[in-house]
Amino acid sequence: MRQINFVVFFIVALALVLFALENTSPASIQIIPQLKVAAPISVELILAMGLGAVLAWIFSVWSGLQKSIEMRNKNVQIQNLQETVQNLSVEIEERKRLVSASAIDVEIDEDKSKN
Numbered sequence: 001m002r003q004i005n006f007v008v009f010f011i012v013a014l015a016l017v018l019f020a021l022e023n024t025s026p027a028s029i030q031i032i033p034q035l036k037v038a039a040p041i042s043v044e045l046i047l048a049m050g051l052g053a054v055l056a057w058i059f060s061v062w063s064g065l066q067k068s069i070e071m072r073n074k075n076v077q078i079q080n081l082q083e084t085v086q087n088l089s090v091e092i093e094e095r096k097r098l099v100s101a102s103a104i105d106v107e108i109d110e111d112k113s114k115n
Helices: 002-022 041-114
Strands: 026-032 035-040
Touching: 002 041, 026 041, 035 041
Parallel strands: none
Antiparallel strands: 026 035
Protein backbone atom coordinates (compact mmCIF):
# COMPACT_ATOMS: atom_id res chain seq x y z
CA MET A 1 0.00 0.00 0.00
CA ARG A 2 2.92 2.33 0.71
CA GLN A 3 4.20 1.85 -2.82
CA ILE A 4 0.80 2.76 -4.29
CA ASN A 5 0.63 5.89 -2.13
CA PHE A 6 4.15 6.86 -3.21
CA VAL A 7 3.35 6.34 -6.89
CA VAL A 8 0.15 8.42 -6.65
CA PHE A 9 1.97 11.19 -4.77
CA PHE A 10 4.84 11.13 -7.26
CA ILE A 11 2.49 11.35 -10.26
CA VAL A 12 0.56 14.27 -8.74
CA ALA A 13 3.79 16.10 -7.86
CA LEU A 14 5.20 15.50 -11.34
CA ALA A 15 1.99 16.75 -12.94
CA LEU A 16 2.12 19.90 -10.78
CA VAL A 17 5.73 20.58 -11.75
CA LEU A 18 4.99 20.12 -15.45
CA PHE A 19 1.91 22.33 -15.14
CA ALA A 20 3.95 24.99 -13.34
CA LEU A 21 6.59 24.97 -16.08
CA GLU A 22 3.98 25.41 -18.81
CA ASN A 23 1.81 28.04 -17.09
CA THR A 24 4.03 30.90 -16.01
CA SER A 25 1.83 33.73 -17.28
CA PRO A 26 0.55 35.93 -14.47
CA ALA A 27 -3.11 36.17 -13.53
CA SER A 28 -4.67 38.47 -10.99
CA ILE A 29 -6.98 37.37 -8.20
CA GLN A 30 -9.17 39.79 -6.32
CA ILE A 31 -9.44 38.41 -2.78
CA ILE A 32 -11.37 41.37 -1.34
CA PRO A 33 -12.31 44.65 -3.06
CA GLN A 34 -9.13 46.40 -1.85
CA LEU A 35 -6.74 43.45 -2.28
CA LYS A 36 -5.70 42.19 -5.68
CA VAL A 37 -2.87 39.67 -6.11
CA ALA A 38 -1.02 38.87 -9.32
CA ALA A 39 0.76 35.52 -9.52
CA PRO A 40 1.46 32.82 -12.08
CA ILE A 41 -1.49 30.53 -12.78
CA SER A 42 0.47 27.52 -11.57
CA VAL A 43 1.15 29.09 -8.18
CA GLU A 44 -2.51 30.01 -7.81
CA LEU A 45 -3.56 26.47 -8.69
CA ILE A 46 -1.09 24.90 -6.27
CA LEU A 47 -2.28 27.21 -3.47
CA ALA A 48 -5.91 26.39 -4.27
CA MET A 49 -5.14 22.66 -4.22
CA GLY A 50 -3.28 23.02 -0.93
CA LEU A 51 -6.19 24.91 0.61
CA GLY A 52 -8.56 22.21 -0.64
CA ALA A 53 -6.37 19.48 0.84
CA VAL A 54 -6.24 21.25 4.21
CA LEU A 55 -10.01 21.68 4.23
CA ALA A 56 -10.49 18.00 3.32
CA TRP A 57 -8.14 16.99 6.15
CA ILE A 58 -10.02 19.18 8.65
CA PHE A 59 -13.31 17.65 7.54
CA SER A 60 -11.84 14.15 7.90
CA VAL A 61 -10.61 14.88 11.42
CA TRP A 62 -13.99 16.38 12.37
CA SER A 63 -15.84 13.36 10.94
CA GLY A 64 -13.55 10.95 12.79
CA LEU A 65 -14.08 12.84 16.03
CA GLN A 66 -17.85 12.65 15.61
CA LYS A 67 -17.67 8.91 14.92
CA SER A 68 -15.53 8.29 18.00
CA ILE A 69 -17.95 10.24 20.20
CA GLU A 70 -20.86 8.30 18.71
CA MET A 71 -19.09 4.98 19.33
CA ARG A 72 -18.34 5.96 22.92
CA ASN A 73 -22.02 6.82 23.47
CA LYS A 74 -23.08 3.51 21.94
CA ASN A 75 -20.62 1.61 24.15
CA VAL A 76 -22.05 3.31 27.25
CA GLN A 77 -25.58 2.46 26.10
CA ILE A 78 -24.58 -1.18 25.48
CA GLN A 79 -23.01 -1.39 28.91
CA ASN A 80 -26.16 0.02 30.54
CA LEU A 81 -28.34 -2.45 28.64
CA GLN A 82 -26.09 -5.35 29.66
CA GLU A 83 -26.40 -4.31 33.30
CA THR A 84 -30.19 -4.11 32.93
CA VAL A 85 -30.31 -7.59 31.39
CA GLN A 86 -28.15 -8.95 34.20
CA ASN A 87 -30.37 -7.35 36.87
CA LEU A 88 -33.50 -8.70 35.19
CA SER A 89 -31.96 -12.18 34.97
CA VAL A 90 -31.25 -12.11 38.70
CA GLU A 91 -34.80 -10.95 39.36
CA ILE A 92 -36.25 -13.73 37.18
CA GLU A 93 -34.18 -16.38 38.94
CA GLU A 94 -35.33 -15.05 42.31
CA ARG A 95 -38.97 -15.13 41.24
CA LYS A 96 -38.58 -18.69 39.90
CA ARG A 97 -37.14 -19.73 43.23
CA LEU A 98 -40.01 -18.07 45.11
CA VAL A 99 -42.58 -19.70 42.83
CA SER A 100 -41.03 -23.15 43.26
CA ALA A 101 -40.84 -22.64 47.03
CA SER A 102 -44.52 -21.63 47.18
CA ALA A 103 -45.43 -24.67 45.00
CA ILE A 104 -43.70 -26.93 47.54
CA ASP A 105 -45.64 -25.24 50.35
CA VAL A 106 -48.91 -25.82 48.49
CA GLU A 107 -48.09 -29.52 48.01
CA ILE A 108 -47.25 -29.89 51.69
CA ASP A 109 -50.51 -28.18 52.69
CA GLU A 110 -52.49 -30.44 50.33
CA ASP A 111 -50.83 -33.53 51.79
CA LYS A 112 -51.70 -32.43 55.36
CA SER A 113 -55.32 -31.71 54.43
CA LYS A 114 -55.73 -35.19 52.83
CA ASN A 115 -54.53 -36.94 55.99
